[in-house]
Amino acid sequence: MITVKINDREYQVEEGKTILEVAKEFGIDIPHYCYHPALSIAGNCRMCLVEVKGMPKPMTACSTRVSDGMEIYTDSEIVKEARKGVLEFILLDHPVDCPICDKSGECKLQDYYFKYSAQRSRYEFPKERHKVQKISKKIYLNPNRCVLCTRCVRFLSEITKTFELTTVERGSHTYITCVDPESLDNNPFASNISDICPVGALGLNEFRFKKRVWFTKKVKAICQGCSAGCNIYVDVSNRKQLLDGDDDEIVRIHTAENPKLGQYFICDEGRYSYKLYNDRESRVKVPVLEGEEITVENAVSLIKEKANVRKGVVILSPLHSIEENYAAYLFARERGFDVFRPSSFRKDLPEPALFIEEKKSPNDRMLKLMKLPKVSEIEEIDYDFALFLHNVGKIHSKSEVRILSVLKKSTFSVVFEPVLSEFGRNANLVLPAPIFIEENGCYINAKNLVQRSHKGVDYMYLSKPLWFFLDINFKSEEELLAVFAKEQLNIELDYNRLGTEGFEL
Amino acid sequence: MALRFDENDMKALEKIRERYPNNTACTLPFLHYAQDRFGYVSDDVIKLVAETLNLPVAHVLNVATFYTMFNKKPVGKYHLQVCTNISCSLLGARRLVDKLEEILGIKPGETTDDGMFTITEVECLGSCGTAPVIQVNETYFENLDEKKVEDLIESLRKGELDV
Numbered sequence: 001m002i003t004v005k006i007n008d009r010e011y012q013v014e015e016g017k018t019i020l021e022v023a024k025e026f027g028i029d030i031p032h033y034c035y036h037p038a039l040s041i042a043g044n045c046r047m048c049l050v051e052v053k054g055m056p057k058p059m060t061a062c063s064t065r066v067s068d069g070m071e072i073y074t075d076s077e078i079v080k081e082a083r084k085g086v087l088e089f090i091l092l093d094h095p096v097d098c099p100i101c102d103k104s105g106e107c108k109l110q111d112y113y114f115k116y117s118a119q120r121s122r123y124e125f126p127k128e129r130h131k132v133q134k135i136s137k138k139i140y141l142n143p144n145r146c147v148l149c150t151r152c153v154r155f156l157s158e159i160t161k162t163f164e165l166t167t168v169e170r171g172s173h174t175y176i177t178c179v180d181p182e183s184l185d186n187n188p189f190a191s192n193i194s195d196i197c198p199v200g201a202l203g204l205n206e207f208r209f210k211k212r213v214w215f216t217k218k219v220k221a222i223c224q225g226c227s228a229g230c231n232i233y234v235d236v237s238n239r240k241q242l243l244d245g246d247d248d249e250i251v252r253i254h255t256a257e258n259p260k261l262g263q264y265f266i267c268d269e270g271r272y273s274y275k276l277y278n279d280r281e282s283r284v285k286v287p288v289l290e291g292e293e294i295t296v297e298n299a300v301s302l303i304k305e306k307a308n309v310r311k312g313v314v315i316l317s318p319l320h321s322i323e324e325n326y327a328a329y330l331f332a333r334e335r336g337f338d339v340f341r342p343s344s345f346r347k348d349l350p351e352p353a354l355f356i357e358e359k360k361s362p363n364d365r366m367l368k369l370m371k372l373p374k375v376s377e378i379e380e381i382d383y384d385f386a387l388f389l390h391n392v393g394k395i396h397s398k399s400e401v402r403i404l405s406v407l408k409k410s411t412f413s414v415v416f417e418p419v420l421s422e423f424g425r426n427a428n429l430v431l432p433a434p435i436f437i438e439e440n441g442c443y444i445n446a447k448n449l450v451q452r453s454h455k456g457v458d459y460m461y462l463s464k465p466l467w468f469f470l471d472i473n474f475k476s477e478e479e480l481l482a483v484f485a486k487e488q489l490n491i492e493l494d495y496n497r498l499g500t501e502g503f504e505l
Numbered sequence: 506m507a508l509r510f511d512e513n514d515m516k517a518l519e520k521i522r523e524r525y526p527n528n529t530a531c532t533l534p535f536l537h538y539a540q541d542r543f544g545y546v547s548d549d550v551i552k553l554v555a556e557t558l559n560l561p562v563a564h565v566l567n568v569a570t571f572y573t574m575f576n577k578k579p580v581g582k583y584h585l586q587v588c589t590n591i592s593c594s595l596l597g598a599r600r601l602v603d604k605l606e607e608i609l610g611i612k613p614g615e616t617t618d619d620g621m622f623t624i625t626e627v628e629c630l631g632s633c634g635t636a637p638v639i640q641v642n643e644t645y646f647e648n649l650d651e652k653k654v655e656d657l658i659e660s661l662r663k664g665e666l667d668v
Binding site: 153157163164165166167168169170177179180 | 561562563564566567570571
């Protein structure tokens with residue numbers, strides 16, 4: 001450990017880190033474009049200039065390593081002047097078309113210019129203009145808005161190693177171009193370049209002219225696509241600010257970083273999975289008994305009555321959160337029912353696969369940790385009562401067949417799911433389940449990290465969490481997590497302890 | 506028709522390759538060789554060089570477009586590169602460009618219809634002491650004025666100069 005002074009305050013820091021990393025650690029904001037924690041240092045945007053005592057000129061914080069006794073100023077007159085100058089240069093050739101730019105509202109150029117520069121342009125010559133082009137089926141490139149930070153170029157050459165983008169020409173004529181649109185189409189991570197672009201140069205065709213970002217609400221959630229447990233932001237239209245009535249529609253999914261997981265990107269499959277959740281017509285809207293809609297109260301009392309048997313079974317789901325699963329587990333334990341787990345749906349990994357997992361369910365690990373028997377081990381399928389939890393997504397086809405036969409054979413079967421599936425059609429009672437952003441839920445990923453997905457919108461229609469239908473005496477989902485952790489993992493766990501990055505088992 | 510290096514080319518390139526630590530370092534010399542061989546650096550040439558060196562096309566394109574010495578379009582038999590940097594400009598490079606435009610009837614960046622001449626404005630040729638300078642292919646013509654430019658074009662047309 002060494003001592004450095006930042007803005008006249010002393011900090012104990014690790015040797016070998018850069019000024020920008022150290023400042024970030026202590027919550028000191030240094031503006032930057034080209035720096036990205038998962039990519040190599042480029043040092044080309046010059047936005048992170050800071051003053052270091054004894055140095056003749058301002059230094060780039062992203063590429064200067066701290067040394068013992070270093071005195072750094074991030075807000076001195078020299079730094080302010082430098083930032084102003086850098087921003088004036090960056091904006092020289094910029095179209096300033098914020099009103100029609102999709103990045104507007106979350107654009108670093110807007111934010112920094114407003115905060116650090118806010119001056120009139122002194123440039124009076126014609127600006128260089130390029131055509132906006134769709135460089136892939138998913139992505140468009142507007143070179144005019146580009147600040148040449150080369151994050152996208154570095155992402156494609158360092159992370160996916162597919163080299164589709166590069167800079168061409170030099171000096172003020174430099175621009176980004178795509179050499180291989182086909183490769184970009186097939187790249188399973190290509191859309192990340194829209195997230196890491198600090199300005200409006202790269203964007204998703206799908207999101208173009210679709211929604212102003214200030215009319216959306218960011219919900220921090222866990223991707224439901226596979227057992228990697230990537231952190232995502234789910235953007236939903238914010239009903240409080242909108243008058244046009246498309247309330248709570250998911251407009252996009254983008255990356256939320258989790259340094260503990262080493263996750264700074266998400267795959268395209270996860271990114272575009274939001275469409276599955278926007279299909280409201282297919283939602284199970286109310287409890288349905290043999291094709292007849294019934295009230296929630298009736299459903300609750302019916303379950304109580306029908307579950308008053310000796311031979312019952314509860315089949316949990318790797319597609320549901322810890323809270324939903326554990327409510328069902330407690331319900332089964334109280335009555336001495338059998339509990340089984342289905343196997344996850346598997347899908348071959350794309351090329352490159354990076355962090356994508358084969359198992360296509362977010363909570364496969366929880367059921368494994370509980371050491372539950374698999375559905376293939378069910379011996380007699382004619383139960384008096386059967387409950388199965390299903391969700392958007394798939395489970396292993398062999399498990400599917402087994403569960404369907406249990407549901408068909410049982411005297412009374414209940415399926416808890418958000419979208420009507422083959423399971424619901426073969427059950428006596430279907431309960432409307434919420435989708436992941438309608439409830440607080442925790443998931444254990446393949447690396448044994450417990451992470452929380454946040455509730456962002458109200459329960460749609462009459463959907464309710466399972467503990468409500470099963471009439472288990474809980475006040476919140478958080479209590480269920482605590483009970484699960486205490487009983488199954490022998491640890492104390494609550495949402496506070498999970499924090500933003502999750503809890504490692 | 507796809508471009509390719511023949512056996513002799515490959516031998517020469519192998520010799521170049523031996524002088525450098527890795528393939529990335531060979532990008533420039535290989536591009537120079539390819540320009541000499543094919544006349545200019547087209548997209549196909551860039552792909553060929555990338556393939557030969559087993560490097561991403563993006564990398565070779567990046568290098569080839571960064572350096573103005575690589576011609577992305579075909580040039581005439583005589584490539585007239587007029588320095589319009591500060592020293593030459595002070596000593597009348599602008600007038601030389603005007604004269605060339607007048608004689609050849611083309612603008613900088615263009616080639617005459619007979620494929621003989623291409624005019625390009627270039628940055629400093631490192632010969633400020635003998636400004637203004639025009640580089641014809643690989644040869645410098647120094648201390649020029651409008652009269653000398655006329656004579657130069659005349660000689661080139663007659664094929665009297667070996668450049």
